[in-house]
Amino acid sequence: MSDYSSKVFDPLDYHNIADAVVRGLLERMPQPLADVARFPGAGIYALYYLGDFEPYLPISDTDCSIPIYVGKAIPPGARKGADRFDPNLGEPLYRRLKQHAASINDAENLQLSDFRCRHLRVQHIWIALAEQVLVQRFRPLWNTVIDGFGNHPPGRGRRSMRRPRWDIIHPGRDWALDLTPQETAEDILREVAQHLCA
Numbered sequence: 001m002s003d004y005s006s007k008v009f010d011p012l013d014y015h016n017i018a019d020a021v022v023r024g025l026l027e028r029m030p031q032p033l034a035d036v037a038r039f040p041g042a043g044i045y046a047l048y049y050l051g052d053f054e055p056y057l058p059i060s061d062t063d064c065s066i067p068i069y070v071g072k073a074i075p076p077g078a079r080k081g082a083d084r085f086d087p088n089l090g091e092p093l094y095r096r097l098k099q100h101a102a103s104i105n106d107a108e109n110l111q112l113s114d115f116r117c118r119h120l121r122v123q124h125i126w127i128a129l130a131e132q133v134l135v136q137r138f139r140p141l142w143n144t145v146i147d148g149f150g151n152h153p154p155g156r157g158r159r160s161m162r163r164p165r166w167d168i169i170h171p172g173r174d175w176a177l178d179l180t181p182q183e184t185a186e187d188i189l190r191e192v193a194q195h196l197c198a
Contacts, residue, residue, distance in 0.1 A: 021122055022137070030064040030116040033101050042075045042092045044130045047100065047142075050189050051114030055189050058196040059141065069142035069149055071096065072131040075124055076079045080114040086144040094121055103149065107170035142166060145148065154179070173192075 025044055033047065044069035051055050059066045073096040075089045097117060104112050124132060135143050143150040148164020153175035167176035168185050 010063075015133075017126060018129045018133040021120070021126050022133050024122075025118055025120040025130070026119040028120060031119055032113070033097065033104070033115040033117045034099050034112045035074055036094065036101075036117065036119070036130055038091065039094050039121075040091050041089055042073050042127060043120050043122040044070070044072050044127060044134065045093065045097060045117055045119035046070045046134065046138075046140075048116040048118075049114060050116060053109060055113075055192050055196075056141070060114075064118070067134070067138050067140045069100075069140050069152055070131060070134040070138065071100075071143075072127045074127055093121065100149070103173060106172040106174070108172045111171055139195075141195060142194065145191050148176075151176075 021044070025046060027114045032046060047069040048064040048066070049068045050064075051060060051062050052063055053060075059068060073092040074104050075092060097119060098113075101112055104115060125182050134140075143144065146169055148166035151164050151166075161179055163176055163181040165180035165183065165188050167173055167179070168181050168183060169188055171177070
């Protein structure tokens, strides 16, 4: 009996393309998040935790094998129909990583020096698909259980929003202190333990 699938391999299948992009990211050498040098372009990234915050010890790993967060940075104007193939893209991926570094720096119980990142400039039409594959494959803690890490300060009139879970666990961002917590850190950390043991 043949071990070969009857399905014909299509290198241009969306899943195969997304896997190739993800593989390109994971083959990159991790670097300190604090030391990312300026570069142009959009793409995808993964953040890794190497510190001693006790709830995160199951994924604290110098090999950077399990990301704590994955994300994307799309070209400016992409949501409004701008030319996503314009070579003058600016620096959305670099800026996104710097925003994350600032959030971690603001947190009272995290150290920026404990974070590494991988990032990859990607042809723009594949960015969202590659991010989706990364989230599905790794179910990163800050994408799933502790949401809100990638949030921006809410605009005027939206201060009645609830405080993100990330800011309940990692207080320090000024804008989040004005928002109302609707959960306790203890309840969230119980979910973290269950997630990391799954």
